[in-house]
Structures are given as C-alpha cells and as structure tokens.
Amino acid sequence: xxxxxxxxxxxLLNLKSPIPSHHIKQIHAQLIINGLKEPSFLAKLxxxxxxxxxxxxxxxxxxxxxxxxxxxxxxxxxxxxxxxPKVSIITxxxxxxxxxxxxxxxxxxxxxxxxARSHSLSTLWLGRQIHVKALKxxxxxxxxxxxxxxxxxxxxxxxxSARRVFDEMTERSSVTWNxxxxxxxxxxxxxxxxxxxxxxxxxxxxxxxxGVKPTDTTMVCVLSACxxxxxxxxxxxxxxxxxxxxxxxxxxVFIGTGFVDMYAKCGCINSALCVFRLMxxxxxxxxxxxxxxxxxxxxxxxALELLDAMEGSGVKPNPVTFTSLFSxxxxxGLVEQGLHLFHSMGSRFCLKPQIQHYGCIVDLLGRAGHxxxxxxxxxxxPMKPDAILxxxxxxxxxxxxxxxxxxxxxxxxxxLKPPNSYVDMATTSExxxxxxxxxxxxxRWQQVEMVRKKMKLKRVETEPGGSSIQTISNHLDRx
Numbered sequence: 250x251x252x253x254x255x256x257x258x259x260x261l262l263n264l265k266s267p268i269p270s271h272h273i274k275q276i277h278a279q280l281i282i283n284g285l286k287e288p289s290f291l292a293k294l295x296x297x298x299x300x301x302x303x304x305x306x307x308x309x310x311x312x313x314x315x316x317x318x319x320x321x322x323x324x325x326x327x328x329x330x331x332x333x334p335k336v337s338i339i340t341x342x343x344x345x346x347x348x349x350x351x352x353x354x355x356x357x358x359x360x361x362x363x364x365a366r367s368h369s370l371s372t373l374w375l376g377r378q379i380h381v382k383a384l385k386x387x388x389x390x391x392x393x394x395x396x397x398x399x400x401x402x403x404x405x406x407x408x409x410s411a412r413r414v415f416d417e418m419t420e421r422s423s424v425t426w427n428x429x430x431x432x433x434x435x436x437x438x439x440x441x442x443x444x445x446x447x448x449x450x451x452x453x454x455x456x457x458x459x460g461v462k463p464t465d466t467t468m469v470c471v472l473s474a475c476x477x478x479x480x481x482x483x484x485x486x487x488x489x490x491x492x493x494x495x496x497x498x499x500x501x502v503f504i505g506t507g508f509v510d511m512y513a514k515c516g517c518i519n520s521a522l523c524v525f526r527l528m529x530x531x532x533x534x535x536x537x538x539x540x541x542x543x544x545x546x547x548x549x550x551x552a553l554e555l556l557d558a559m560e561g562s563g564v565k566p567n568p569v570t571f572t573s574l575f576s577x578x579x580x581x582g583l584v585e586q587g588l589h590l591f592h593s594m595g596s597r598f599c600l601k602p603q604i605q606h607y608g609c610i611v612d613l614l615g616r617a618g619h620x621x622x623x624x625x626x627x628x629x630x631p632m633k634p635d636a637i638l639x640x641x642x643x644x645x646x647x648x649x650x651x652x653x654x655x656x657x658x659x660x661x662x663x664x665l666k667p668p669n670s671y672v673d674m675a676t677t678s679e680x681x682x683x684x685x686x687x688x689x690x691x692x693r694w695q696q697v698e699m700v701r702k703k704m705k706l707k708r709v710e711t712e713p714g715g716s717s718i719q720t721i722s723n724h725l726d727r728x
Contacts, residue, residue, distance in 0.1 A: 322351055329359035337363035338375065354391045357383045361394070365401040373405040392418075396425045403432025408443065423464050426454045431470045434477070444474040448483060465504055472507035481515035484508075499527040506535040513542025533559075533567050541573035549581025553590070568603055575609030579616055587613045608638050615645025620654045636662060 325344060329337045341360045357379065364376040380398060388394050395418050402411035415421070415429045433447035451471045454463060468491055475484035488508060499505055505528040512521035525531070525539045536559045543552035552574055559566060566574075571594060578587030591610050594600045607630055614623035623642050627634045639662045646655035 322353060322356070326353070326355045326359055329356065329363065332363075334363040334367040335369070338367060338369075338372075341379075342375075352382070352386055352388075354388045354394055357386075357388055357394050358391075358397050361397045361401045365397070365404040373407060376401050376405065377410075392420055392422060392425065396422070396428050399425065399428040399432060403428065403435065406436065406438065408432055408436050421457070421459065421461060423461050423467065426450070426457075426461060427464065427466045427470065430454070430467060430474075434470050434473050440477060444477045447471060447474040448478075448480070465501055469503050469507045472504070472511045476507075476511045476514045479515050481512075481517065484511045484515060499524065499529055502528065502530045502532050502535060506532070506538055509535060509542065510538040513538065513545065516546075518542055518546045518548070531562065531564065533564050533570060536564060536566070537570045537573055540570060540577065544573050544577030544580055547580050549577040549583050549586075552577035553583070553586060556590075566598060566600075568600060568606070571600070571602075572605055572609060575606060575613065579609065579613045582617060584613060584617045584619070604632060604635065604638075607632075607634070608641060611638050611641050612645075615642055616648075618645075618649050620645060620649060620651050624654065624658070 325340075328340050332340060337360060341356075341363075360379055361376060364372045364379065383389055383394060383398070395414055398414050399411045402408065402414065411429060411432050415425070418425065430447045430450050433443040433450065436443040448471060451463070451467065451474075454461065454467070468487065471487055472484065474480070475487065491504065505524060508524045509521045509528075512518070512524065521539065521542050525535065528535065536555060540552045540555050543549070543555070556566065556570075556574060559570075571590070574590060575587055578584070578590065587610065591602065591606065594602050594606070607626070611623050611627060614620075614626060620642065623645065627638055627642065639658055643655060643658045643662060646652075646658060
C-alpha cells in the first residue's frame, strides 16, 4: 500500500455515510504510516469501526486505543460511547482491573448508558458498583450523570433506586423529569401503581419552582400512563393542557399517536378517530394504534380498510400492524378476510409471519369453530408451535364442546416441557383445568376424576382467582 500525503485520508473519516470495513482498515493503515496520533483522528476511526459492529471490527477498535495511547481517557470514552453495550461494559471492567482509575463525567455517562441498554442479568449489580464509584469520584453532582443513572435503574426494573436518585437531586432538567416519568410508565410489575405515580410526578413537574417545562416526550409518557390506567378524565385534561401551552396534537405525530391510543383504550373510539383524521402526518405507530382501537371495539371492517389507506399514504405496515388487524378479524368473525390477509403478508408486503401471527390465525379459526382447520394450521407451521397456540385451540375446543379434539390437544400440551418456574407451573395447572372443564361439559366425570388424580400425583396446584376494585377513596380492594 502506498503512503498517502499527510491528512489526505482524514476527510474520509468525516463522511456521514458508513464507510465499508475494508476502507476503514486502509485509512487505519495510512494513519499508522503517517504517524498521525491526534486523538480526534483516532476517535473518528473508532467511531467508524463501531458503526459496523463485528468481532473483527471490535478488535480493531480496541487496538486503536492500545496501539497509540493506552492512557488516553478521550479515546477510552469514545470506545465506551460507540461500542455495543456488552463490549462497552467489558472494556470498562478491563480498564479498572488494570489499575487505570482515571475517569471523568463522560466515562460514567457512557458506561451507565451501556448498562441501561444491556439485557444481561448481571447488569444491575454492575451498575450499582459503578454508582458507588461515581460517588467516590464526586461526579454525582453532574446533572447528566444523575439522569443517566435514573434511566439505568428504571430500565433494569429497579424503580425505587431510580426514585431515590431523583429525590436526592438538587437540580432537575426536563430530561431528568422525563427519565423518571418514563421509568415509571415502563414498569411491567405493579404497572397500574407505577402509572399513577407517573401522573403524580407530572403534576409535581408542573408545580416545580424552578420553572422547568414539559416537553413532547413528557406528554407522550403521561398519555401512555393514562392509556394503561384507562384514565379518560386525566387524558382529556392533558389534551386541554397541550392545546393551551404547547401545540395542537395533529401537528406532532408522537403526541397525536398518544391521543389516538389513549382515547381508543379509554373507550372513546370516535374521539380517537377524530384526532386520527386531523393528524397531518401519520407514521406506522399511528396507523397501528388506530387499527388496534377499531379492532378492540369490534369495528373489524373499518380496521381492514385502514390497511389500503395506509398503503396509499406510503406507510409500510410492520408486524405489529398485522397483529392488530388479525385481532380485528377475530373480534368481528372475519375468517376469510383474516386468512387472505395472512397469506398477503409475504406476497404483498414482504413480511415473514411470526409466531404471534400464527397464534392470531389459530384464535380466529378456533373462535369460528373451525377446529380441525386450526389443528392442521398448527401442524403445518414452519416453526415449532409453543404452548400458547395449543392452549388457544384447547380453549376453543372447550367453547365448542369438541371433546375428541380437546383430548388430542390436551395430551400434546401436557407432554410439553415440564414447568421450571412458578409461571410455568401456573400455566400447566390451567391446562389441566381446561381439559377437566371440557370433560365436565360433556358429562364425562370419570375422565374429570382421572385428570384431577394426575394433578395430585404431579403436585400441580391451582391458584384461586380474584379481582380488584378501586374505591372512591382511591384504595385498591382485592376480592
């Protein structure tokens, strides 16, 4: 390779479009040949290696730092910022293990961001250790470090630690408020309670003496909380607040989509349609939210009409869109239309059906009483059917009183992988109960007794059902 004139390869590093891997390596070689060790050049090189992540590119990105300046905190931070989450975490751990204890605010921001994006079970423990180091290095006064820490804890389902960090902050920006509100809205455990707390935090934000203002992200989060709670009154109040202080929801695709989703889930499908029709720009989430709303309200024909309108507007449906449309077909009993739509996923939209789409079709056929067709559909699937599909068919057998098919499906279900967790055991007990109910409906009490004996033999226990109701005093009573 011939040596290029000094700096001749540098403009290539500033290109906005991705640079092919073999070209990056050539630029890397030219930097070595010309002895260019300026951190800004090397940082650009690392960014380009990390832009196309692969084991080889990751290795080269690591070599840039090692080869030129092992003590460069700037390059180290660039590695943390640009690498895949797992690589960033390992890089940080290696740096610490080698005794390099020089960190700055950005180091903690980038590694905590990597921990937030990682799905490893050990991430929460590691993030807590990084939190301790941040306290030792005195960087917890940095607003961005604290906000990133809130985001990290919320993403790892430790909302109490996120709230503790938030409460101890002396200064909060709109990004900080958004992080904690979004964190509460995204919690799957105790979702209702967390969404209520998100709305309380939103009210606190409006009353904050520092004068911090909500952003469009804030509004999308609180609308999500209203949707999950079915809080129509709060959602309508937020609608009025936005129109008075922000901008009309039809001008913002994300806020508009939030209103469509909120009104539909709160039972006001006509209000959802009104906002939807007023929106000037709609993305795939907007169309999907509207389709899902129409499906839940039993307006299947209108939901299917949306697909043509969506395609005509130039927006391509995604797998979630089809899930909502199949749901519309299920609720409206549109068997032929649902099957036609399923087969058009690949031919018309170049989308490969996923297991949840097969589940929707099984549900569609089962509800319509086409049990043999549903059974054949499962058997002919290109992927291995899971227990959820068989459970859906067993439920349909119970509804339509088909004992023969129920026996066949029940035996398949009970032969599946034995339970290895509390959730699996609970679903297995449901399978036994469902099969027992089919026998009971047909008056076959001998088989009912046989199923119950099997449950006792395998120590499968049923959990009693229950419900909850919110009283006027906002107290949740369980029955």
